[in-house]
Amino acid sequence: MKAGQKFADLQALANHLRSELASKNTLVLYGYNGTGKTRLSMAFKDVGKQGSGDGEARDTLYFNAFTEDLFQWDNDIHGDNDRKLKLNAKSRFFDGLAEMEMDNRIRPMLQRYADFDFRIDTEEWEVRFRRTVDGQVINGIKISRGEENIFVWCFFLAIMQLAIDPDIEAYRWVKYVYIDDPISSLDEHNAITVGNHLAHLLNKADNSLKVVISSHHPLFFNVMHNELDARKSKKVSAHFLSRSKGDGSYALAYTGATPFFxxxxxxxxxxxxxxxxxxxxxxxxxxxxxxxxxxxxxxxxxxxxxxxxxxxxxxxxxxxxxxxxxxxxxxxxxxxxxxxxxxxxxxxxxxxxxxxxxxxxxxxxxxxxxxxxxxx
Structure with a gap:
C-alpha cells in the first residue's frame, strides 16, 4: 500500500475527493468506525452548496445517518393501531415523490430483502406498512429497526435510479452521489448481495455521475471495489481512510489493485x-x-x-x-x-x-x- 496523503481537516479532504473525481468515476473508501466517514460525507455535500434559503443550489445526493433521520415514526400512542412513518416534506430528498410513482420503484428493490409491503401517502407525507401472515393481511404494522433501515436504503436506491436517468428533471441537480455505510451489521452473504446490487445500478450510470462510497465493513468495501473495477470503462480508485489521534489530521492511502481477499x-x-x-x-x-x-x-x-x-x-x-x-x-x-x-x-x-x-x-x-x- 502506498504512503498516504495527509489533509488538515475534513473540508480539505472533501475538496481533494472532488478533484480526484475529475478523472475518476467512483471512489471507494474504507475506514474504521469513529474515523469521521459520516462527517466527511456532510463536508463533501457542503462544498457543493451555493446560496441559501429557497435559492440554494446543491449538487450531492447523499446517504448516511442523517438520511435515516428524514423518516420519523408516529406510533399512534392513543389508538395504537395506525402506525406510520412520517417523511420530512422540507427535504429535497423527496423531490418528485408524487410524480414519480415511488411505490412502484421501491417495491421491486425491497422484495429482494424483506417480506412486508407498504403504501406511500403523497398528500400526508407518510408511509404505512403491512404484512401477510397465514394468508391474512395485517395493516398498520410497526416494522423492526432493521427492516426500517432496509426500507430507507431501497428508497434511496429508487431515488438514485432517477438521478442516473438524464431525462428526469426532479433530480437533474445531482452531480455527485455520496454513500456512507448503507447497511450496518451485514453478514457475509448480505454484504455481497447489497454490494452487487449497488454495483449493478452504478455500472448502468453514465460517466457524468460521480460517486463516493465509504464503509467500515471490509467485505462490502471489497465487493464494491471489485464489482465496479470489473468494468474497465469505469475508473475506480480505492483508499484507506484514517485519522491521526495526535493532530486530528486525515490521511488517504491507496489500497492497490485488490484491497482485501x-x-x-x-x-x-x-x-x-x-x-x-x-x-x-x-x-x-x-x-x-x-x-x-x-x-x-x-x-x-x-x-x-x-x-x-x-x-x-x-x-x-x-x-x-x-x-x-x-x-x-x-x-x-x-x-x-x-x-x-x-x-x-x-x-x-x-x-x-x-x-x-x-x-x-x-x-x-x-x-x-x-x-x-x-x-x-
Missing part, C-alpha cells in the same frame, strides 16, 4: 467478534464459508478437511464438523440476529483458533487466541 476479511471480522464476545448465530455461516473456500483452494471437496484433527476433545474433527454443519443451516434473520449460546461460543472459538493456527496467516491479524483475548 474475502476469506481474510471474514476471518478478521470473526476474530474481532470472538474477542468482543459478541457472537451471533450467523457467524457460523460465515465460518463455514471460509472453510469451504479454503477446502476448495487446497483441492478438497468438503470443508471438514480444513478442521484440525489433533484436538484432544475432538481427535477426528467429527464433532466440530457436525456442529458447523448444523449451526450454519438455521434460518437466521439478518436484521434480528440471535446471540450465540455460551456453549456454542466455546466451540466456535476453538474451531476458529485451530484453523488460524494451522495455516500461516499473518500473525499481526490474529495476535492471540480469540478466546483468551475475549475472556472477561
Amino acid at each position: 474475502h476469506h481474510v476479511a471474514v476471518l478478521t471480522e470473526l476474530y474481532k467478534a470472538c474477542c468482543s464476545g459478541e457472537l451471533y448465530t450467523y457467524h457460523f455461516n460465515m465460518l463455514r464459508s471460509v472453510l469451504e473456500k479454503s477446502a476448495s483452494f487446497h483441492g478438497f471437496t468438503n470443508f471438514s478437511a480444513c478442521i484440525p484433527t489433533d484436538n484432544a476433545e475432538d481427535p477426528d474433527g467429527v464433532l466440530h464438523a457436525r456442529l458447523i454443519n448444523i449451526l450454519s443451516h438455521g434460518n437466521y434473520s439478518l436484521f434480528e440476529p440471535q446471540p450465540m449460546l455460551e456453549e456454542n461460543k466455546s466451540y466456535f472459538n476453538k474451531i476458529l483458533n485451530s484453523f488460524v493456527q494451522r495455516y500461516p496467516f499473518n500473525p499481526d491479524l490474529f495476535p492471540q487466541p480469540a478466546e483468551v483475548v475475549g475472556r472477561k
Whole structure:
C-alpha cells in the first residue's frame, strides 16, 4: 500500500475527493468506525452548496445517518393501531415523490430483502406498512429497526435510479452521489448481495455521475471495489481512510489493485467478534464459508478437511464438523440476529483458533487466541 496523503481537516479532504473525481468515476473508501466517514460525507455535500434559503443550489445526493433521520415514526400512542412513518416534506430528498410513482420503484428493490409491503401517502407525507401472515393481511404494522433501515436504503436506491436517468428533471441537480455505510451489521452473504446490487445500478450510470462510497465493513468495501473495477470503462480508485489521534489530521492511502481477499476479511471480522464476545448465530455461516473456500483452494471437496484433527476433545474433527454443519443451516434473520449460546461460543472459538493456527496467516491479524483475548 502506498504512503498516504495527509489533509488538515475534513473540508480539505472533501475538496481533494472532488478533484480526484475529475478523472475518476467512483471512489471507494474504507475506514474504521469513529474515523469521521459520516462527517466527511456532510463536508463533501457542503462544498457543493451555493446560496441559501429557497435559492440554494446543491449538487450531492447523499446517504448516511442523517438520511435515516428524514423518516420519523408516529406510533399512534392513543389508538395504537395506525402506525406510520412520517417523511420530512422540507427535504429535497423527496423531490418528485408524487410524480414519480415511488411505490412502484421501491417495491421491486425491497422484495429482494424483506417480506412486508407498504403504501406511500403523497398528500400526508407518510408511509404505512403491512404484512401477510397465514394468508391474512395485517395493516398498520410497526416494522423492526432493521427492516426500517432496509426500507430507507431501497428508497434511496429508487431515488438514485432517477438521478442516473438524464431525462428526469426532479433530480437533474445531482452531480455527485455520496454513500456512507448503507447497511450496518451485514453478514457475509448480505454484504455481497447489497454490494452487487449497488454495483449493478452504478455500472448502468453514465460517466457524468460521480460517486463516493465509504464503509467500515471490509467485505462490502471489497465487493464494491471489485464489482465496479470489473468494468474497465469505469475508473475506480480505492483508499484507506484514517485519522491521526495526535493532530486530528486525515490521511488517504491507496489500497492497490485488490484491497482485501474475502476469506481474510471474514476471518478478521470473526476474530474481532470472538474477542468482543459478541457472537451471533450467523457467524457460523460465515465460518463455514471460509472453510469451504479454503477446502476448495487446497483441492478438497468438503470443508471438514480444513478442521484440525489433533484436538484432544475432538481427535477426528467429527464433532466440530457436525456442529458447523448444523449451526450454519438455521434460518437466521439478518436484521434480528440471535446471540450465540455460551456453549456454542466455546466451540466456535476453538474451531476458529485451530484453523488460524494451522495455516500461516499473518500473525499481526490474529495476535492471540480469540478466546483468551475475549475472556472477561
